[in-house]
Amino acid sequence: MSRISTAFEKGKAFIAFITCGDPDTETTAAAVRAAVRNGADLIELGIPFSDPTAEGPVIQGANLRALQGGITTDRIFDLVRDLRRDITIPLVFMTYANVVYSYGTEAFLAASEEIGIDGLILPDVPFEEKDEFLSACRRHGVDLISFIAPTSEQRISMISKEAEGFLYIVSSLGVTGTRSEITTDLSSMVRLVREATDVPCAIGFGISTPEQAAKMASIADGVIVGSAIIKLLEKYGKDAPDVIGRYVRSMKEAIR
Amino acid sequence: MSRGRFGAHGGQYIPETLMNAVIELEKAYDALKNDPQFVSELSELLNEYAGRPSRLYHAEKMTRDLGGAKIYLKREDLNHTGAHKINNVLGQALLAKKMGKTRLIAETGAGQHGVATATAAALMGMKCVVFMGEEDTIRQALNVYRMRLLGAEVVPVRTGTATLKDAVSEAMREWTSRISDTHYCLGSVMGPHPFPTIVRDFQAVISREIRTQILEKEGKLPDAVIACVGGGSNAIGSFYHFIQDPGVRLIGCEAAGRGVDTFETAATIATGRPGIFHGMKSYFCQDKYGQIAPVYSISAGLDYPGVGPEHAYLHDIGRAEYVPVTDEQAVCAFEYLARTEGIIPAIESAHAVAYAMELAPKMSREQVIVITISGRGDKDCAAIARYRGEDLHE
Numbered sequence: 088m089s090r091i092s093t094a095f096e097k098g099k100a101f102i103a104f105i106t107c108g109d110p111d112t113e114t115t116a117a118a119v120r121a122a123v124r125n126g127a128d129l130i131e132l133g134i135p136f137s138d139p140t141a142e143g144p145v146i147q148g149a150n151l152r153a154l155q156g157g158i159t160t161d162r163i164f165d166l167v168r169d170l171r172r173d174i175t176i177p178l179v180f181m182t183y184a185n186v187v188y189s190y191g192t193e194a195f196l197a198a199s200e201e202i203g204i205d206g207l208i209l210p211d212v213p214f215e216e217k218d219e220f221l222s223a224c225r226r227h228g229v230d231l232i233s234f235i236a237p238t239s240e241q242r243i244s245m246i247s248k249e250a251e252g253f254l255y256i257v258s259s260l261g262v263t264g265t266r267s268e269i270t271t272d273l274s275s276m277v278r279l280v281r282e283a284t285d286v287p288c289a290i291g292f293g294i295s296t297p298e299q300a301a302k303m304a305s306i307a308d309g310v311i312v313g314s315a316i317i318k319l320l321e322k323y324g325k326d327a328p329d330v331i332g333r334y335v336r337s338m339k340e341a342i343r
Numbered sequence: 344m345s346r347g348r349f350g351a352h353g354g355q356y357i358p359e360t361l362m363n364a365v366i367e368l369e370k371a372y373d374a375l376k377n378d379p380q381f382v383s384e385l386s387e388l389l390n391e392y393a394g395r396p397s398r399l400y401h402a403e404k405m406t407r408d409l410g411g412a413k414i415y416l417k418r419e420d421l422n423h424t425g426a427h428k429i430n431n432v433l434g435q436a437l438l439a440k441k442m443g444k445t446r447l448i449a450e451t452g453a454g455q456h457g458v459a460t461a462t463a464a465a466l467m468g469m470k471c472v473v474f475m476g477e478e479d480t481i482r483q484a485l486n487v488y489r490m491r492l493l494g495a496e497v498v499p500v501r502t503g504t505a506t507l508k509d510a511v512s513e514a515m516r517e518w519t520s521r522i523s524d525t526h527y528c529l530g531s532v533m534g535p536h537p538f539p540t541i542v543r544d545f546q547a548v549i550s551r552e553i554r555t556q557i558l559e560k561e562g563k564l565p566d567a568v569i570a571c572v573g574g575g576s577n578a579i580g581s582f583y584h585f586i587q588d589p590g591v592r593l594i595g596c597e598a599a600g601r602g603v604d605t606f607e608t609a610a611t612i613a614t615g616r617p618g619i620f621h622g623m624k625s626y627f628c629q630d631k632y633g634q635i636a637p638v639y640s641i642s643a644g645l646d647y648p649g650v651g652p653e654h655a656y657l658h659d660i661g662r663a664e665y666v667p668v669t670d671e672q673a674v675c676a677f678e679y680l681a682r683t684e685g686i687i688p689a690i691e692s693a694h695a696v697a698y699a700m701e702l703a704p705k706m707s708r709e710q711v712i713v714i715t716i717s718g719r720g721d722k723d724c725a726a727i728a729r730y731r732g733e734d735l736h737e
Contacts (some may be wrong), residue, residue: 137634138503138620140512141358141519147502160632184619189633195582211356211619215346236360238522246359256358261520 089230090205091177091252094129095287098254100309101300102124102333103316104181106133106149108158112166114325118316121332123174126339129253130174130313131208134163134182135206141210143264145172145314148321158251159308164198172201179206179232179252184216192223192255206252208232214246235280235288236260237271247283254280254288264314266293273306297341304342312338347536351660352652355535358678360519361736368526369537371442376544387547387709388433389563390530391685393423393464395430397549399713405683412566412706414699417553417715420579420688426718427577428459429548434545436463439526445641446525450514452507452573453644453691454478454486455718456530461495463528473493474513474516476506479643486722504637507573507647509735511621519607533650539652548578553713554584559710567592567702571694572665573645575654577717583628583664592664594655594702596694598640599667609638612658613651622634625655640729641670644718672697674730677720688717690727 095102103122108114120128135150135158140151167178187195187209190233203304207229212220217231224231230252232317235243238258247254256276258269273290280288290303291311318333320327346369347353355365375381389395398418406414419427447464447469451457457473464471473490477499490497505508508535518527532539533544549657550568557565558716568579568585572595580652585591597610608614611626618627620635628636628648640646657663674689676697681687692715699714706712722726728735 138508138512140515140621143516144502184634185627185629185633187633188617188619188624189629189631203707210358211622213355213357213359213362215362234359236358236362238360238363240363242362257358260360260522262516326621333723 089228089252090131091179091230092287094177094214095253095308097128099304100128100270100287100289101335101339101342102131102309102311103128104128104131104311104313106135106146106153106317107152107163108135108156109149109167109317109320110152110324111156112158112162114320116170117328118331119170119174121328121334124174125332125336127176127335128140128309129177131179132163132167132180134160134180134186136183136186139183141262143262143314145317146263146322149317158223160186160291162320164202167202167204177205178203179208181208184209184211187220188264192220195271196223196227196229205230206230206232208255210234214332237276241309243279244274244283247280247286250284250286252286252307254286255311256288256290258290258292258294258303261293265295269293269299277307300338301341310342347540347634348390349544349653349656352625352655353536353539354624355622356536356619356624358519361522361638364518364522365537366534366604367406372438372537372541375438375441385437393429393433394421397421397550399553399560402433402684408683409703411703411708412710412712413701413708415557415711415713415730416686417549417581417713419549419717420692421597422714424455424459425721426455426459426689427546427580428456429462430548431530431542431545431576431699432456432459432463435526435528436467436539438467439468439528439725440467441470444524444526444527447528448472448474448514448517448525449512449530450474450507452481452491452510452646452687453722454644455644457495457497458486458493460528461490461493464495465493473736474500474517476504476510477501477567479507482643482726483722489539489563507643508635515621521689532579532653533574533623533649534619535578536733538665540624541608542576543579543583543653546576547583547680549577549580549715550584550599551584553581557711557713563621564591565713566706566710567671567712569594569596569695569699570656571596571691571717573598573646573647573691575651577715579651579653581715586662590656593657593662594698595665596668596698597665598645598694599669600639600641603667607639609640609646609648611648612665613667622650625649625652641673641726642694644689645694665727668694668697673735674727676700677723677727684715687720688716689720689725692717719732
């Protein structure tokens with residue numbers, strides 16, 4: 088059992104996604120601390136990639152701003168080291184395969200273990216490709232998070248059986264970004280997951296309002312919010328952390 | 344290890360949302376590729392509609408002028424829509440239609456693949472949306488008009504460097520949002536399995552014809568086959584039926600832009616290193632942290648930071664050679680072929696002509712070179728004029 092399971096022990100989990108270095112690492116650190124103080128149960132730390140093919144315009148923009156600000160993987164490791172002085176909730180990295188592969192998969196995961204990272208999310212690594220990253224993840228006690236999509240159908244059982252940490256349930260077709268409506272039959276998807284595993288599942292993609300969060304939390308074990316938080320960073324820049332704190336509190340209260 | 348590997352390269356590095364789509368595509372392709380009716384419908388289209396087989400033309404003046412190996416040009420520029428791209432597109436469009444898809448999406452760099460896809464969509468009564476880097480819509484405005492004329496919607500892509508790689512990313516994003524009625528008609532031997540294999544098989548008609556034609560004309564195989572490489576579809580098509588013949592040198596010409604020692608280059612094998620991007624493992628131009636590098640070439644069709652996985656493999660095992668060719672060399676070759684043979688090649692293909700111009704004089708008169716002229720150069724005239732300091736008003 089990894090530390091990630093602790094995020095799901097106090098009721099429904101609120102998972103916040105924050106792109107590291109947008110607009111700078113000081114703001115990222117303050118935003119993460121604000122989210123944690125206000126009830127976030129797990130933080131996904133995005134390591135920017137130049138060409139994030141699974142992201143909508145909002146997170147693409149965050150990646151661009153962060154890279155233009157000079158963020159690098161090594162600086163993000165330093166940021167996490169700093170966060171871990173006081174933050175005890177699970178932290179996971181979310182990035183693209185090339186960021187890990189190019190750094191050296193073994194070196195990347197050894198560093199992740201050393202700084203206290205609990206999981207790794209790679210949206211461009213499906214079930215068929217995960218073995219390449221899994222052995223290094225295992226060696227360093229980092230959970231490799233798997234996705235279930237609305238198109239997964241007969242793959243749900245296969246993916247769920249080998250899931251670790253938590254399962255990332257993609258709410259809708261398409262890329263990340265806020266949506267006014269989520270129409271996928273998520274209850275059926277979650278039911279198939281539950282038949283195959285006890286690993287908790289969290290729904291992400293398109294969730295921005297407390298109402299949506301409450302609805303999703305009634306179906307799954309947690310909700311993941313990214314673009315809505317990134318929009319606050321885009322709008323308020325260095326002043327975003329306080330606003331993010333208030334937003335996280337409202338979302339966490341909605342799913343209690 | 345997953346399916347679709349060429350040595351260490353290839354694979355299926357895509358979001359879970361797309362996995363069933365590529366699995367379904369692979370199944371449909373495996374079921375149809377040797378189906379006599381599919382094969383006969385496709386050859387009918389290739390022959391009667393696209394104008395195959397394309398000519399293998401003996402460039403006599405060029406041969407005499409360079410004073411070495413005997414030069415043949417494989418005239419893919421004579422195909423309908425003016426490039427090799429139609430070979431792949433007719434195959435994929437027919438496949439998509441048989442799979443019940445009603446909408447084609449595609450990325451395009453120079454616009455040739457977009458035009459070919461729009462053409463096939465018009466012919467087969469399918470909807471078509473083409474993603475094109477905004478930068479390229481300016482460089483290739485005529486092709487944008489052609490696509491619209493053919494009934495396609497052209498979406499200018501403003502993200503990233505607003506060129507081919509961003510058009511691929513945007514087409515992939517679009518595909519994840521709309522899968523059930525849509526086929527992503529990928530234009531090169533790249534992306535996740537099964538695309539590199541499907542596109543290669545559809546382009547392999549080039550080397551199948553070269554082989555037959557050269558045996559008829561020369562009674563022997565060529566000593567070298569030369570083609571330009573961006574993603575690498577015309578090159579793999581030109582190489583494929585010679586891979587098992589070690590006597591045939593296979594030479595891919597990458598776009599070096601302003602030179603491989605500058606940052607303004609797109610020569611992936613010369614300057615890149617192994618990476619994972621756009622669904623595949625291969626060589627990519629990237630920085631030390633794996634951020635994909637902005638690349639540059641005068642040619643919008645070769646302006647891509649990666650290369651197809653089968654080329655990466657042929658490079659690794661030393662079966663094919665990959666050489667960088669600069670903008671300046673390509674432009675000189677563009678002008679040279681126009682003056683010497685009365686053939687205006689695409690600026691992409693001019694990269695292959697440029698290397699042949701260096702190689703031929705070093706070879707003997709008994710030896711034979713085949714250069715694939717992957718497309719025609721009309722689309723490039725304004726850009727080349729601009730390169731030479733002349734502003735044309737189209």
